[in-house]
Amino acid sequence: xxxxxxxxxxxxxxxxxxxxxxxxxxxxxxxxxxxxxxxxxxxxxxxxxxxxxxxxxxxxxxxxxxxxxxxxxxxxxxxxxxxxxxxxxxxxxxxxxxxxxxxxxxxxxxxxxxxxxxxxxxxxxxxxxxxxxxxxxxxxxxxxxxxxxxxxxxxxxxxxxxxxxxxxxxxxxxxxxxxxxxxxxxxxxxxxxxxxxxxxxxxxxxxxxxxxxxxxxxxxxxxxx
Numbered sequence: 001x002x003x004x005x006x007x008x009x010x011x012x013x014x015x016x017x018x019x020x021x022x023x024x025x026x027x028x029x030x031x032x033x034x035x036x037x038x039x040x041x042x043x044x045x046x047x048x049x050x051x052x053x054x055x056x057x058x059x060x061x062x063x064x065x066x067x068x069x070x071x072x073x074x075x076x077x078x079x080x081x082x083x084x085x086x087x088x089x090x091x092x093x094x095x096x097x098x099x100x101x102x103x104x105x106x107x108x109x110x111x112x113x114x115x116x117x118x119x120x121x122x123x124x125x126x127x128x129x130x131x132x133x134x135x136x137x138x139x140x141x142x143x144x145x146x147x148x149x150x151x152x153x154x155x156x157x158x159x160x161x162x163x164x165x166x167x168x169x170x171x172x173x174x175x176x177x178x179x180x181x182x183x184x185x186x187x188x189x190x191x192x193x194x195x196x197x198x199x200x201x202x203x204x205x206x207x208x209x210x211x212x213x214x215x216x217x218x219x220x221x222x223x224x225x
Contacts, residue, residue: 007149008047013206014142015044016052020199021135023059024079024089027071032063041198049205055198062190074189086186087179087196091129094175101127109171113137116163131179134172135199138164158217165210173207176200 019041023032032038038060045053066074078087088094088101096103110120110128118140126133141164148157176199183196 003149003152003154007146010142010146010149012044012047014139014146016041016048016202016206017135017139017142019044020202021132021139023195023199024132024135027068027075029063029066029068029071038063045198045202048209049202052198052201052205055194055201059191059194059198062194066189066191070189071191074187074192078183078187078192087182089131089179090127091131091134091171091175092127094178095171105129105171109134112167112171116141129171131199134167138167138172141167161210162214165207165214168203168207168210173203176203 019037022035022037023041038056042053042056042060045056079085079089088099090101090106091109092101092103092106093099095105106127106129113120113128116137118137120128141160145157145160145164148154148160180196180200184193187193187196
């Protein structure tokens, strides 16, 4: 295994998760543009998922078509409410029976965070399975992987990579397809339609990458729990 190549790819993967999480925050067009969010996302995606980079490039172009008010209204309609959410950004709605928040999968994901040494702050206002939280958790796991790789602690790095695969298969990767479908079905806003395509393309690609990486380099008998 080429460790330096793995490090470079993981750095790009981590940036993709971080920038995608930011895209699902309450939109501030000036902030998005000043921080070159679509451009930075595209730059990272080109290294790991060129198909998704096509969507993020178009996201940057679409952003200029809308005012802050238009973006905020669409964001609320899709992800916040106060009426029925068009595309609920919570994993349990898609994974658990009954389309409800705080289902069994929410409690399971909270336990996953705790097992990774993370705790939810008392003033944290979102649920543990919100899209931004799950994307940021993947960023955290990749950050820890890079720490281990750069210290040549390969067994610990292997464990973290397997944890990424488990998380994607049990949580984020499982509900991204129907979440994306709801966005496409219920929005005429080009920016959010493209964001749905982008996150779907990248996450499904990353799931395949992790599966191949684990099967090729890491023994199945090693602990990944």
